Structures are given as structure tokens and as C-alpha cells.
Amino acid sequence: MTQRVAIVTGAARGIGAATAQRLAGDGLAVAVLDLDEAATKATVDAIESAGGNALGVGADVSSPEAVEAAVERVVEGLGAPTVLVNNAGITRDNLLFKMTESDWDMVMNVHLRGSFLMSRAVQKHMVAAGWGRIVNLSSTSALGNRGQANYSAAKAGLQGFTKTLAIELGKFGVTVNCVAPGFIVSDMTKATAERIGQDWEVYVAARAAEIPVARAGQVEDIANTVAFFVGEGAGFVSGQVIYVAGGPRT
Numbered sequence: 683m684t685q686r687v688a689i690v691t692g693a694a695r696g697i698g699a700a701t702a703q704r705l706a707g708d709g710l711a712v713a714v715l716d717l718d719e720a721a722t723k724a725t726v727d728a729i730e731s732a733g734g735n736a737l738g739v740g741a742d743v744s745s746p747e748a749v750e751a752a753v754e755r756v757v758e759g760l761g762a763p764t765v766l767v768n769n770a771g772i773t774r775d776n777l778l779f780k781m782t783e784s785d786w787d788m789v790m791n792v793h794l795r796g797s798f799l800m801s802r803a804v805q806k807h808m809v810a811a812g813w814g815r816i817v818n819l820s821s822t823s824a825l826g827n828r829g830q831a832n833y834s835a836a837k838a839g840l841q842g843f844t845k846t847l848a849i850e851l852g853k854f855g856v857t858v859n860c861v862a863p864g865f866i867v868s869d870m871t872k873a874t875a876e877r878i879g880q881d882w883e884v885y886v887a888a889r890a891a892e893i894p895v896a897r898a899g900q901v902e903d904i905a906n907t908v909a910f911f912v913g914e915g916a917g918f919v920s921g922q923v924i925y926v927a928g929g930p931r932t
């Protein structure tokens with residue numbers, strides 16, 4: 683069998699970088715996509731120095747032109763992609779009365795429009811291959827989170843998007859699932875601690891105290907779950923959401 687090709691968006695750092703490295707370790711060629719191609723170098727280097735095959739690609743997932751060009755580059759550089767992890771994300775937190783239109787639109791554009799554009803561009807390669815895996819990154823915030831009306835709406839929206847794509851693409855051998863992380867140590871959560879003026883160590887300890895497994899999540903916890911959905915053995919699992927939050931609730 684020829685090497686499968688995956689695209690992981692937002693893979694310059696954090697959960698995306700860990701997922702790209704995990705999939706490369708599982709034997710896939712991985713396109714490391716992020717806003718700035720130069721920023722993908724660390725992830726690409728880590729994959730290559732572990733003996734894997736990677737390509738750094740710069741693209742804004744909310745731009746249709748950039749998405750089409752990026753997928754073409756992947757086809758030329760690695761081969762037709764049949765795995766897509768829609769991981770790129772941003773937060774623009776604020777209470778509703780202070781939330782601007784731009785805060786709302788930016789979050790919708792990256793998470794929802796970005797996942798839509800990437801999935802639309804990649805699905806034709808999956809359909810042609812008669813096999814594919816799409817994994818979307820939702821969040822426990824989909825269940826509601828103070829200060830995140832935009833982000834929780836986008837992350838809940840991704841769950842509906844996932845279930846619909848699972849119905850549409852199933853007959854082509856394509857599964858579509860969601861991973862919904864809880865509190866994960868990353869630049870995104872570090873920025874949240876900074877915004878609310880809390881010391882990072884204090885913030886992590888307070889969050890961990892609320893989590894049944896009594897620790898903060900690590901990026902590898904999410905990468906492992908994405909790898910399960912991507913695996914050859916998960917072909918009968920589709921349209922599902924797995925909360926990876928160290929317990930049954932947020």
C-alpha cells in the first residue's frame with residue numbers, strides 16, 4: 683500500500699504539532715499547514731529527524747484561494763491527501779456585551795469556514811481513493827463557557843458539521859469524527875491565563891483540581907485520540923464526538 687497523506691491544519695505548534703508528529707510516527711506523510719510557512723519548520727524538522735515524511739505549507743484556512751493552492755501543493759509534494767485534521771483555531775474571548783463583530787467573525791471564519799473550505803477541497807481526493815478520514819477539533823466549550831459565545835457556537839457548530847459530513851461521505855469510505863478537548867496545556871490556554879491576569883502555574887493547578895483524573899491535559903492526549911479515529915481499524919466509527927477532558931464533564 684502506498685503511504686497515506688494527511689493534512690493537519692494549525693500544526694506549527696500545540697495540539698496540531700503533536701498530532702502531525704503522531705500521524706507521521708504512525709507512518710503517514712504529513713502536510714504541516716499553518717498561517718506562516720516559516721513557522722511550520724519546527725514541526726517539519728521534528729518529523730523528519732524522527733525519520734518521517736513532512737511538508738510545511740503556509741495558508742490561511744479561511745481563504746478559499748489559499749486553501750485550494752495549499753491542497754494542490756500537498757498533492758504535488760506528497761500525493762493526494764486522504765486524511766484531514768481540522769485543528770487550526772483562535773479565541774477572541776469576551777462577555778457578550780463587549781464582544782465585537784470582528785471577534786465573532788474571526789472565530790467563525792477560522793473554525794467553521796476554515797473547516798468547511800478545507801474539507802470541501804480535500805474530499806475529492808478521499809472520494810477518488812474510496813477511503814478517507816476527517817477529524818474536526820471541537821471543545822468542551824461547545825457545552826457552554828462564560829466569555830466564549832463566539833468560540834462555543836463555533837465548536838458546537840463543528841459537531842453538526844461533523845455529523846452531516848459523516849452522512850454525506852460515508853458511502854465513499856470516508857469517516858468524519860470530532861475530538862472535543864477539555865483543558866489542554868498550550869499557547870492558547872496560556873494566553874487565556876494571561877488575559878484574565880492569573881499566574882500560569884496557579885491557573886493550571888486550579889483547573890487540574892476540577893478534573894477527575896487530577897491533571898491538566900497534554901497535547902499528546904489529543905493526538906492519541908485523533909490517531910485512533912485516523913487508524914485503519916476505526917472505519918465503522920463515524921459522526922462521533924469524543925470528549926477528551928479527564929472526566930465525564932467539563
Ligand code: NAD
Binds near residue numbers: 743768770819862
Ligand atoms: P494554539 O493557539 O497553540 O495553536 C493553534 C494554531 O492554529 C496556531 O499555530 C495558529 O497559527 C494556527 N492558526 C490560527 N488561525 C489559522 C488560520 N486562519 N489558518 C491556519 N492556521 C491558523 O492552539 P491549541 O491549543 O493547539 O488548539 C488547537 C485546536 O484545539 C483549536 O481548534 C482549539 O480551538 C482546540 N482546542 C484547544 C483546547 C485547549 O485547551 N488548548 C481545548 C479545546 C479545543
